[in-house]
Amino acid sequence: MNKRINAMYFSPTGTTEKIVSGIANSISESIHGEKVVTKVDFTLPEARQNAISFTAEDVVVFGVPVYAGRVPNVLLKYLNSSIAGNGALAVSVVVYGNRNYDDAAIELKDILESNGFKVFAGGAFIGEHSFSKTLAQNRPDEKDMAIVADFAGKICEKIKQNHTQPVFVPGNKPYRQYYMPKDENGNPVDIRKVTPKTNSNCVDCKLCVQVCPMGSIDYEDVSKLNGICIKCGACIKKCPNQAKYFDDIRYLNHKHEIEVNFASRREPELFLSNS
Template structure:
């Protein structure tokens, strides 16, 4: 068993965090429970570590793991792919033979090619990918789409997934190439359309701030892109990836979107994606 298990994630509204942390902690506890009966040297005990790279400052330095590590790496799905704003950073995360588990979390529409893309990134950077998973979390745009997920049913799947990972690590040391769902070359990013069916530039849409804002600065502190002006939180000074951390975590509910294209896209997703989608595991 590896000596260090790391939960590594980007998670604006905490759904990816919950899944990745759940896998890592469950695996750590399972390994410790079993190994306590087998090991007498406490220096050999499993350790749990966490690397939250949601905020900009956490993505400023490269990270390197080794063969003594197992890394569960999780990102949200944006437009069916790994968020392009994370690609530069993810390519500075080096595996050097560490075991890796890519995890993507999507809002009940589809994860398209995000999982195979994240798997490729990890392998290209020296990780040995042994398992992978696509999970569902409450959609960043909506409080209705996949509401409250990951829920108890999802976390039960996390526990089952963890058991599979542990068994694989202790019975199979060859780790042949893992097959996951997705296409290569990757499909283009999913494109939002207006009511007339015409594509529009979703990237330019930014949140507004209502008069209920108390200027607590929490939105500026939580923005994963560092794009909310700390001196004037109503000003957006950088890219907005629509993670909605500022919207969902504002204690005064002062952040909102009013763009017609955004609202139409949100409504279409809520109407078209009501059927509950379940996690998909690859091991």
Template sequence: MYFSPTGTTEKIVRCVADVLADSGQTQVFDFTLPQARTEGKSFTQDDAVVFGVPVYAGRVPNVLLKYLDTVQGCGALAVPIVLYGNRNYDDALIELRNILEKNGFRTVAAAAFIGEHSFSKILAAGRPDEADMKLARDFASKIVLEDRGMIQVTGEDPIRGYYQPRDRKGVFIDIRKVKPLTADSCDNCKLCAHVCPMGSISMENVREFTGICIKCGACIKKCPQGAKYYEDEGYLYHKRELEEGYTRRAEPDLFL
């Protein structure tokens, strides 16, 4: 079960689930698009759920919190997984674990993997890569599907606030209302409207937004014409700071 606008979280979650299933029965619940979040989901104590979300500002995406409260574990085992864009996952993993435990899941393992940053094509480019996938397979092979108490993970509890980008003077850069623009190369294929996880891009006019933009990168990275882009100075400054400041290769954290 996953939320994965650009496919990085999906890639890791499916990999771990396939190894855990070992040719057994699996089901996929992709709640990336808004229509998939109109109804809750419940499991049973006979289920094991690999549950993944991306990290936004060091936390579970706040736009998902209301929906996640409708997902009930009813005693199912769970493996919470988060994907972050090479900066840090901060409290996202412990937050996801806590949400699942509160909702009746029994967490038995957890992991934080790295995916290409939603803002960038060079920050953690191409990740998760083959080295990440090997780690994911090895991680999955070591998971014991039995309740031995809540898995312990890195993070602070109470959960800290969302990561806030700042300029060199320490002034908060507010990009919450920033939205991508559309270049003349757009051929009106409407793919951006179809893949927007908030349903915020107008089908009638893909240059218009009818709702919020969460900067997930789906419309930009999936546009065949490369027609979606940002020009907001604060957004571009923050993107550049991330690309220049986090060039090291972050490695996954695995908790068993």
């Protein structure tokens, strides 16, 4: 079978990359007998400067994290203008932090189909929440990755049997509004402009500059931001000295709320075409 296997993802903290690469690697091993996968990581700003095009000979495992129940809005311009499927088969993957994926799965599927992909499979997986080190801690874990491998096997069977009709993905149209946290009185709380702080542990290693998906952290003074913060958690979770943190009370209250209210383990949901 002459199919090129691709893994394409936005993954600031690595959870989406692990899921997407796991699916793609397993598909490649089943089809080609080895891990022959082209990886397209569009996490950093420079990777989103150029258009990319696939063909009908490609299988693309495409993944994004869920932000506020939707596909991250900072990606929409890139996703809607720079990616051409040209009949490529696609597996649509969203990864969320154990709260809910809301309408992210159907939104990503719609985006891919509007760009010429044939979405015949999809999944909603769980990764450690970007705000927290305890909510869905260390996920995807071994159990998740076993599900990934089994899912990839089912995808391969669909490809081999040419059963790649459009898949049904749950969700609403029109999509729900972006999820917004609420205070103790039920009033919406807007944390979009909240930014991380830097403490005295910082040794100016510049790692936070390198991992910021928006290119917002100032190289000369890493305590400053020159652009927006999307709360992806990369600068906090990847800092070797725990020098980055949030201190905004609204953010911290919301973080505590979701850690308490959504502590029960959720499991991946898988979607495959019926024929």
